[in-house]
Amino acid sequence: MDYFLQILILINIYIIIAISLNLIAGYLGILSIAHAGFYGIGAYVTALMSIHMNFSFFVNLPFAILVACFVGIIIALPSLRIHHDFFVIATFGFQVILFSIFNNWIALTNGPLGISGIDKIQIFGLVIDSSFEYLIFTLIFTVIIYFIAKRIVESPFGRVIKAIREDELFTQSLGKNITKYKIIVFLIGGSFAAIAGTLYAHYFTFIDPSSFTILESIFMISIVVIGGAGRISGSILGAILLVIIPELLRFLGMPTSVAANLRQIIYGALLVLFMMFRPQGLIGEYSFK
Amino acid sequence: MKKHFFSSFIVIVLLFGCQQTTEKKIKIGSIQQLSVQMAKYGKTHVAAVRAMLDLINEERKSKSLPQIELIVDDDQLKPAVGVNIIQKFIDIDGVVAVIGAQGSSVTLAIAPIAEEKEVVLISGASGSPQISDAGDYIFRTCPSDIYEGRTMGEYYEKRFKGEPLAIIYINNDYGIGLRDAFLNALSDRPSKVLDLAYAQGAVDFRNQLTKIKQDNIKVVYLVGYNEMVSIYKQAKELGLTCQWLGNNQLNDQSLIDKMGTTADGTIFPGHDFELDKIKVSYPRFYYRYLKLSNGVELDVFAAYGVDAFIVINYALMQGAQTGTEIKDILYETTSFEGLIGNFSFDENGDALRNLGLYEIKNSKIVKYLVSPDK
């Protein structure tokens, strides 16, 4: 049973990530390839605080969010000065830089060796030990974040964001401070991703830079794109599909040396086909026009 | 649409689960990298274990013992993938032990799960010192990198006594681990140490080599994988001559063949892995292995993988049925007869092995004879 529970926990983590990225890329319309970096920030801050200072999850989480926000501001500020297309490239750059820090600043992050021995979560002295308990714990976060995201996108704030996506100049002419909106969305998105990173770190108790690479960022974009940009439930669908299907393939008994490549080929093909024929994803609302 | 998918997922899994209860087999899981740059070592590992498995299954059949089945999956050298695989192996497949992984970061990630579920995990290639403390159920048949780094460090100290030194190493757990072990083995810090890390996947090493040449350093400790072919090549092209101290990855004649004579003179610690001895002592295994590996020559890590399998089978033959029972037998047994000689496990689950020194002469690996006065 633990295997299934573990997959479900992973699905939850990716739902949170997908929702957070959807806010930035799907609702605000800014494609960001730095999202794995935020995920990693959450994981690393948590891991370091857990190992070095023995803090609990409930202290680690706010700190992780804080650091993610700090980095989020650094990344969002240039977006105001750079043309859209190049901002994507800039986020590429930030992702590479963040990964470089995770991988090379050995004194801080232990580099490629990763950080092991992260504590399990304790609530009022009770350790969350079993996978089932952790699933419930994660589910609570997923549900909370789902409702927050829903409220945001259905509120006046959300309407402005979508307006910015459709026509930034026009929205600005209406007197809206675009800068403020963009930064807020970035911070929210980054924070949620950091929460996901924290949940990941405490469950697997081991993290290393290879989980936070640019390919991971592209994977996250794919979830949003295939599931459906511009609709929260699209992120849920995308996360479920893109986590389950590779695991399903494991049971099909493909000759293992080709399985990994085949999986990626299918995945690349899916991206191309969706962009060619259904850019709004399965149930999305925004087709990146 | 969500519901549809989920229920079909359950159905498929159940179908597979049912299939496996028809014939009573003992299952051993194997987690290796089969698809990334180091895929070759994962594949030879699997081929070697399968070769030995076939022979052992024959023996078991003749004694009316249940057959062993090897389930293999690809971790892509990613810890995040490894943890899914081992969870599936233990939960769904019901393996009695797991052989894996090769990459230390993967082994470290899957160890907590094996430990918690009380399933024995034996690695044939992970050298990170952190694995020694990874748990009671965690073993390895290869020595910790500490020994390899230490052996090389001690040799350097004896022969070069503090001369300026450069260390070129790959920036991952392996490279960093060996570098640390090497430096820690030295009682005096060398007069100068050039620390030159390179990223995984790098192809151009000329800057590092130029730095070495510029500073006139004559002793270089090299830690890498098959990109070493390029390092030696570029060194030669840059006109760099020095004494190369190598790592155990060089203990692979097919790799040395790719280097031509550029690597001649390198001295490295080897694990008493003598291919000719194995060919003579285990001919049936060897030829079966060659068939399964499509002609790729046996390397030392594949041999360690076979040793991992041998000890598991030994424990099973002694009547062990659970992970705990296997674990106990592994610790208690004083000597196992492996493919690379006899060995036993220390209290951390690390194999005690001899490390000898080898040299590359005329593009061939030969034993290095340390003369008494050096």
Next chain:
Amino acid sequence: MLQFFANGLIAGSVYALIALGFALIYSTVRFFHFAHGAMYTTGAYLAFTFFILCEIPFILSVGIAIFLTALLGMGIGICVYEPMRRRGASSFVLLIASLGLFILLQNLISLIFGDDVKTIRRGAVQEGYHFLDIRITNIQIIIIIASLILFIITTLVLKHTKIGKALRAVANDYELAIAAGINTPKVVNFTYFMGSALAAIAAILISLDLHMTPMMGFNAILYGIIAMIIGGLGNILGAYFGGLFLGLSQHLGVVFISSKWQDAIAFSLLIIFLLFRPQGFFGKRIERAQI
């Protein structure tokens, strides 16, 4: 010190070629064609197939490899991108599609050839020529010269041939070019063809000197993009110099900082340029409409 400069020049010459090809394509289609990195890898592996596996003479192998890769690039343009562009797909959609193509092609190569390191070089390794206190091999000299020659050829094509001038017109203003009666689809196809050919040549040159893996295209394309932006958007030839600049600064930078930070340095350079000089060295400033 001079040796580092030489190393940078060699690397820069290759980046410059990649950037040149990429900029050619970008200038006419205005989106980031990531699959260009896959064209790069394909070029090298095709050359490998013909020369090493089929034992076809070297020049012929290389020539066929370049031609086929150029065809493939053009084919992707015709079958995938252009239909999407005709339907009004935004640059994001095209970018994501090109990412998908890149992943697909790169894994296909990995599947067919395996992930280990391969080389097209034959023969024993030799010490490089000793010259002015640096060592340089004949291949490396060829790289620098070939790169320069291709740059000159590209410049000549752009300035003096009919299709080259048409290309510049399309790059300058797509709608105006159509209005002026230029056969824009033909021009776009030509840029995919020529750009991919340049990528293939760059990859083959690198594989002769170093080695090749299926993943090689990934880094190549990232560096190509950085070079193009540094060189200046809208200036195709500027991309070439962007590549040289990138190679030189990266290699000279490694003198002071450990090379494991190489990628981070390159991208920091990119971000600095994006922030403070988005038009690069030679480009035109794209003004964002402001209120």
